Amino acid sequence: xxxxxxxxxxxxxxxxxxxxxxxxxxxxxxxxxxxxxxxxxxxxxxxxxxxxxxxxxxxxxxxxxxxxxxxxxxxxxxxxxxxxxxxxxxxxxxxxxxxxxxxxxxxxxxxxxxxxxxxxxxxxxxxxxxxxxxxxxxxxxxxxxxxxxxxxxxxxxxxxxxxxxxxxxxxxxxxxxxxxxxxxxxxxxxxxxxxxxxxxxxxxxxxxxxxxxxxxxxxxxxxxxxxxxxxxxxxxxxxxxxxxxxxxxxxxxxxxxxxxxxxxxxxxxxxxxxxxxxxxxxxxxxxxxxxxxxxxxxxxxxxxxxxxxxxxxxxxxxxxxxxxxxxxxxxxxxxxxxxxxxxxxxxxxxxxxxxxxx
Amino acid sequence: xxxxxxxxxxxxxxxxxxxxxxxxxxxxxxxxxxxxxxxxxxxxxxxxxxxxxxxxxxxxxxxxxxxxxxxxxxxxxxxxxxxxxxxxxxxxxxxxxxxxxxxxxxxxxxxxxxxxxxxxxxxxxxxxxxxxxxxxxxxxxxxxxxxxxxxxxxxxxxxxxxxxxxxxxxxxxxxxxxxxxxxxxxxxxxxxxxxxxxxxxxxxxxxxxxxxxxxxxxxxxxxxxxxxxxxxxxxxxxxxxxxxxxxxxxxxxxxxxxxxxxxxxxxxxxxxxxxxxxxxxxxxxxxxxxxxxxxxxxxxxxxxxxxxxxxxxxxxxxxxxxxxxxxxxxxxxxxxxxxxxxxxxxxxxxxxxxxxxx
Numbered sequence: 001x002x003x004x005x006x007x008x009x010x011x012x013x014x015x016x017x018x019x020x021x022x023x024x025x026x027x028x029x030x031x032x033x034x035x036x037x038x039x040x041x042x043x044x045x046x047x048x049x050x051x052x053x054x055x056x057x058x059x060x061x062x063x064x065x066x067x068x069x070x071x072x073x074x075x076x077x078x079x080x081x082x083x084x085x086x087x088x089x090x091x092x093x094x095x096x097x098x099x100x101x102x103x104x105x106x107x108x109x110x111x112x113x114x115x116x117x118x119x120x121x122x123x124x125x126x127x128x129x130x131x132x133x134x135x136x137x138x139x140x141x142x143x144x145x146x147x148x149x150x151x152x153x154x155x156x157x158x159x160x161x162x163x164x165x166x167x168x169x170x171x172x173x174x175x176x177x178x179x180x181x182x183x184x185x186x187x188x189x190x191x192x193x194x195x196x197x198x199x200x201x202x203x204x205x206x207x208x209x210x211x212x213x214x215x216x217x218x219x220x221x222x223x224x225x226x227x228x229x230x231x232x233x234x235x236x237x238x239x240x241x242x243x244x245x246x247x248x249x250x251x252x253x254x255x256x257x258x259x260x261x262x263x264x265x266x267x268x269x270x271x272x273x274x275x276x277x278x279x280x281x282x283x284x285x286x287x288x289x290x291x292x293x294x295x296x297x298x299x300x301x302x303x304x305x306x307x308x309x310x311x312x313x314x315x316x317x318x319x320x321x322x323x324x325x326x327x328x329x330x331x332x333x334x335x336x337x338x339x340x341x342x343x344x345x346x347x348x349x350x351x352x353x354x355x356x357x358x
Numbered sequence: 359x360x361x362x363x364x365x366x367x368x369x370x371x372x373x374x375x376x377x378x379x380x381x382x383x384x385x386x387x388x389x390x391x392x393x394x395x396x397x398x399x400x401x402x403x404x405x406x407x408x409x410x411x412x413x414x415x416x417x418x419x420x421x422x423x424x425x426x427x428x429x430x431x432x433x434x435x436x437x438x439x440x441x442x443x444x445x446x447x448x449x450x451x452x453x454x455x456x457x458x459x460x461x462x463x464x465x466x467x468x469x470x471x472x473x474x475x476x477x478x479x480x481x482x483x484x485x486x487x488x489x490x491x492x493x494x495x496x497x498x499x500x501x502x503x504x505x506x507x508x509x510x511x512x513x514x515x516x517x518x519x520x521x522x523x524x525x526x527x528x529x530x531x532x533x534x535x536x537x538x539x540x541x542x543x544x545x546x547x548x549x550x551x552x553x554x555x556x557x558x559x560x561x562x563x564x565x566x567x568x569x570x571x572x573x574x575x576x577x578x579x580x581x582x583x584x585x586x587x588x589x590x591x592x593x594x595x596x597x598x599x600x601x602x603x604x605x606x607x608x609x610x611x612x613x614x615x616x617x618x619x620x621x622x623x624x625x626x627x628x629x630x631x632x633x634x635x636x637x638x639x640x641x642x643x644x645x646x647x648x649x650x651x652x653x654x655x656x657x658x659x660x661x662x663x664x665x666x667x668x669x670x671x672x673x674x675x676x677x678x679x680x681x682x683x684x685x686x687x688x689x690x691x692x693x694x695x696x697x698x699x700x701x702x703x704x705x706x707x708x709x710x711x712x713x714x715x716x
Contacts, residue, residue, distance in 0.1 A: 018670075018672070294711075294712070296702065296705050296706050296709075296712065298695075298698060298701055298702050298705060299695060299698070307688075310686075311685075311686045311687055311688060311715075312376075312686065312687040312688070312706065312712055312715040313687075313688045313690070314376070314687065314688070314689050314690075314691075314702050314706060315689075315690045315691060316691040316692070316695040316698050316699070316701075316702050317691055317692030317694055317695035317698075318690060318691075318692065321690070323688075323690055325688055327669075328668075328669045328670065329669055329670040329671075329672065330665075330669060330670070330671045330672070330681075330683055330688065331672050331673075332671070332672075332673045332676060332679070332681055332690055333672075333673060333674040333675055333676075334674065334675030334676065336675055337656075337657060337674040337675035340656060340657070340674050340675075341674070343656060343674075344654065344656050344672050344674050347654050347656060348654050348670065348672060351654075353652075354652070354654065354670055357669075357670040
């Protein structure tokens with residue numbers, strides 16, 4: 001059975017404003033110390049076990065142009081546009097409908113377009129193992145062994161070891177983002193993994209799971225399936241996405257199904273969820289600063305200072321700050337407050353004249 | 359005898375970088391909550407007791423164009439260019455030479471081009487009193503009653519009251535910028551005033567004082583006097599300024615002469631010596647921020663944020679910071695570090711490619 005990749009690339013990436021923009025979210029930026037953008041790196045990585053012609057992208061129509069520009073080798077018919085953002089379940093459901101129609105069945109690797117993988121070899125090994133395990137109609141998720149206390153991720157509680165695959169576990173339960181004390185307990189217990197959101201299964205397994213656990217969504221997905229590669233496809237998607245409720249695949253399927261497995265992984269995964277990730281992914285200088293671009297600093301330590309312009313940025317006395325200077329917008333924020341960027345964006349949106357900066 | 363003003367406008371105003379520039383220092387900026395620039399305000403103020411045709415500017419050739427642009431009504435022959443910066447004594451000496459030649463004698467009011475005066479009425483009253491007292495061949499300085507502990511100014515120790523003018527005092531001594539403990543003592547003693555640098559005397563008094571206390575400088579000033587309004591003027595100035603040593607008028611004359619008087623003033627004087635002055639001179643908002651330009655802030659208090667561009671500046675979590683965004687340079691600095699801007703400028707100068715930002 002063929003391997004097919006489903007890459008979710010519809011995110012808005014607001015947490016990287018002002019570098020990410022409405023028309024240019026995080027997945028299309030070069031954040032990971034590479035000349036390739038996040039999505040280009042994702043494609044390159046997955047190409048090791050999936051043929052280019054079997055890579056699918058699910059994204060928003062807003063990003064059509066930039067997708068074609070950044071991914072000229074991906075077949076246009078493999079780029080699926082969601083008319084509206086309805087979280088991960090409808091996005092994955094849409095892809096399974098297309099894949100079912102075109103392949104009958106396939107092994108699907110579902111992943112985000114904007115994560116970093118430090119160790120590709122281990123990652124690919126895990127995927128191969130997961131594909132093997134998935135042949136028994138399981139859904140196999142990749143969990144990440146926590147290496148610090150993080151409240152920004154969901155967690156997966158390990159069950160018992162699988163008989164046939166001794167490095168694969170059943171899943172006791174999925175848990176939402178915990179508070180700090182709970183996260184601390186999870187991270188020290190050895191029984192919890194970070195939920196990377198990456199999973200592997202047969203396309204039929206997921207298609208049927210949606211039918212079982214999300215019957216309302218399935219109604220729409222079935223209609224979309226009928227329309228795949230016909231003239232009605234775009235209209236049907238539009239109509240159905242109008243009706244479909246927002247739902248995550250974790251809540252809709254993973255937490256309800258019993259055939260869920262997890263592989264504890266250690267492949268340097270990072271979801272690059274905020275400016276602070278830049279510190280984890282890049283080398284700091286002697287003053288523990290990350291500096292990019294034309295910057296002159298005195299007495300400044302532990303900062304992230306990025307100057308994407310030809311202008312000069314000068315700092316003195318800064319500590320634990322994030323300074324992002326782009327062509328038309330400047331962000332100056334304490335590291336502590338980086339999680340509030342969405343709030344800042346809401347405030348910027350309130351002024352009609354400032355919308356152009358988002 | 360005519361009143362003549364000598365306005366010193368040669369300063370570099372580095373402490374206001376990046377708003378002030380090599381080609382556009384502080385005196386040519388609008389910092390004081392007005393549409394007029396600092397030097398325009400100075401001229402307007404002094405015009406109350408000096409005819410426009412009797413206002414003299416001593417400045418650097420670098421600022422020729424901007425002076426003509428900002429001060430179209432000042433006679434060109436009244437704008438004196440120092441070929442090099444040699445502190446205040448040579449600057450004032452040059453002006454006294456020109457005034458002696460053109461007027462014989464006059465009352466001179468010597469002042470900086472980039473100070474703020476809150477209460478003009480009181481200021482003018484003080485000047486008129488000083489001019490009266492100066493007729494006895496005194497040099498009369500304007501002192502400022504300290505209203506907070508400031509280590510950035512020189513101080514004047516009061517002597518005894520004058521018999522004829524009961525609001526004028528003799529000067530015991532001039533003291534350089536003190537450390538914090540000394541400044542605190544001065545400010546609470548009631549015996550010390552800030553040295554505003556503004557003084558009034560007859561032109562002949564100052565010309566003769568230079569002859570007496572600064573004989574080397576006088577040699578040059580005498581030659582310049584001979585050349586005033588001749589073809590040789592510019593060449594002679596150039597030659598003499600090459601020889602002249604840098605010296606302040608305080609050190610060269612004030613601290614040595616015995617006919618120095620001081621008027622304790624309370625006219626809202628501020629030398630606008632650093633970004634922190636902006637807080638003293640402008641109204642703060644509810645979060646005690648000074649914000650100018652397109653700025654969106656959350657959880658930011660006690661900051662000075664100035665955006666001189668059409669771009670957007672967004673902040674969150676900032677406290678006690680100064681953010682100055684101009685067309686081609688950005689400064690982000692703690693209030694505590696604003697006195698280090700000169701150091702920052704030195705570091706910027708080290709890179710040939712960055713000199714254009716100064």
